Amino acid sequence: MPRTVPLTNHSGVGPGTFTVIAGPCAVESREQLALTARAVAAAGASVLRGGAFKPRTSPHSFQGLGREGLSLLAEASREVGLPVVTEVLDPRDVEVVCGHAAMLQIGARNMQNFPLLREVGQTRHPVLLKRGPAATLDELLAAADYILGEGNPDVVLCERGVRSFDPSTRYLLDLAAVPALRERTDLPIVVDPSHGTGRRSLVAPMARAALAAGADGVILEVHPRPEQALSDGPQALRPMDFARLMKELQALAPIVGREISASLSRLGTASEAPCTEDARAI
Ligand code: PEP
Ligand code: MN
Numbered sequence: 001m002p003r004t005v006p007l008t009n010h011s012g013v014g015p016g017t018f019t020v021i022a023g024p025c026a027v028e029s030r031e032q033l034a035l036t037a038r039a040v041a042a043a044g045a046s047v048l049r050g051g052a053f054k055p056r057t058s059p060h061s062f063q064g065l066g067r068e069g070l071s072l073l074a075e076a077s078r079e080v081g082l083p084v085v086t087e088v089l090d091p092r093d094v095e096v097v098c099g100h101a102a103m104l105q106i107g108a109r110n111m112q113n114f115p116l117l118r119e120v121g122q123t124r125h126p127v128l129l130k131r132g133p134a135a136t137l138d139e140l141l142a143a144a145d146y147i148l149g150e151g152n153p154d155v156v157l158c159e160r161g162v163r164s165f166d167p168s169t170r171y172l173l174d175l176a177a178v179p180a181l182r183e184r185t186d187l188p189i190v191v192d193p194s195h196g197t198g199r200r201s202l203v204a205p206m207a208r209a210a211l212a213a214g215a216d217g218v219i220l221e222v223h224p225r226p227e228q229a230l231s232d233g234p235q236a237l238r239p240m241d242f243a244r245l246m247k248e249l250q251a252l253a254p255i256v257g258r259e260i261s262a263s264l265s266r267l268g269t270a271s272e273a274p275c276t277e278d279a280r281a282i
Contacts, residue, residue, distance in 0.1 A: 007103060020217060020260060022220045022221075022222050026054050026232075033076045044260060050069070055089055084102055090116070091119040103127070104128070106128070114146055122150050160192035195235065200226070204245045211249055
């Protein structure tokens with residue numbers, strides 16, 4: 001029986017609902033994050049994403065704003081009333097990230113960073129565990145076991161595409177992973193069509209397909225000015241594209257027995273602070 005991973009006292013990722021997580025790839029500035037957060041909240045997202053610590057292929061690329069980015073996420077979270085998920089790259093940062101975000105992301109490159117998995121397993125924060133670009137489903141499930149084994153039951157699996165021979169898309173989004181994982185685990189499963197395709201025009205169709213395939217949610221990159229983005233601009237939806245996609249998902253969800261999770265702001269708790277340590281008490 002699939003289970004629900006709680007995000008706050010009012011919301012969680014799991015059966016019957018469809019959780020839309022949205023926001024920029026990286027937190028770049030207060031203005032960029034605030035514009036994005038307001039747009040995704042207004043369109044009906046239920047979780048805000050944004051990277052403060054960025055895993056970049058090249059050390060010369062923008063590495064994220066670090067702790068300043070975490071503070072900006074906490075501020076945006078309070079303003080729009082959405083819980084935040086953000087990536088933690090280093091076991092030494094787990095504590096500070098827990099203080100600013102409701103959910104911890106383990107990025108694809110760190111899926112087999114065993115000390116990091118154990119560290120997040122020792123927290124009470126839900127964890128979004130992304131599939132490594134060359135990882136089998138067995139390996140993804142074994143990585144989840146590292147977290148579960150430390151006593152943290154709140155793991156959400158994320159299919160985000162695997163490396164293939166075809167440069168037509170950034171990665172090969174494996175949507176069959178959704179029902180295949182469903183046969184083997186009760187953990188919720190979300191899909192990342194942004195990294196999975198790398199191309200803005202493919203994101204909405206694959207998000208709709210993820211819902212139809214039985215995913216419990218999607219994680220989407222949105223940027224107010226994708227052409228100026230410091231990372232992953234080509235795959236970022238514009239706020240207008242995102243709003244259109246939300247309407248499509250809202251129309252499709254009841255057909256597959258789900259409801260798009262309501263945002264906390266719609267539940268009238270926008271004035272509270274869902275991003276911080278007491279996030280789970282809301
Ligand atoms: C991200 O979510 O911005 C990210 C870096 O994802 P992944 O780890 O899947 O590449
Ligand atoms: Mn990204």
